[in-house]
Amino acid sequence: MRKRIEDEFAALPVSRQRKYQLRMKRDRCCTECGEPAVQGSRCLKHLVKARERQRKKRGLKRRYHGTLSYRLEAAVRQKRQRATRRSVRASR
Numbered sequence: 001m002r003k004r005i006e007d008e009f010a011a012l013p014v015s016r017q018r019k020y021q022l023r024m025k026r027d028r029c030c031t032e033c034g035e036p037a038v039q040g041s042r043c044l045k046h047l048v049k050a051r052e053r054q055r056k057k058r059g060l061k062r063r064y065h066g067t068l069s070y071r072l073e074a075a076v077r078q079k080r081q082r083a084t085r086r087s088v089r090a091s092r
């Protein structure tokens with residue numbers, strides 16, 4: 001049998017899910033999938049998912065492009081574009 005996890009969250013009167021989230025947060029990993037989180041409490045994929053879920057639920061119309069998930073998305077898109085351009089040049 002696996003040894004029980006003994007840490008600062010073990011004795012808290014909260015659900016197993018919440019303890020998982022707290023441990024992931026402590027270790028700077030995504031609170032949903034456990035992947036390393038660059039910034040904030042989730043990986044980029046789940047940051048975006050959470051954002052869109054909340055927009056839908058709350059009926060929000062505006063997009064705040066200065067916010068973390070948009071900035072990270074833009075960075076990823078730029079990186080990808082640069083990589084494509086490089087490969088096109090290399091194949092010529």
Ligand SMILES: [Zn+2]
Nearest residue numbers: 030033043046
């Ligand atoms: Zn995730």
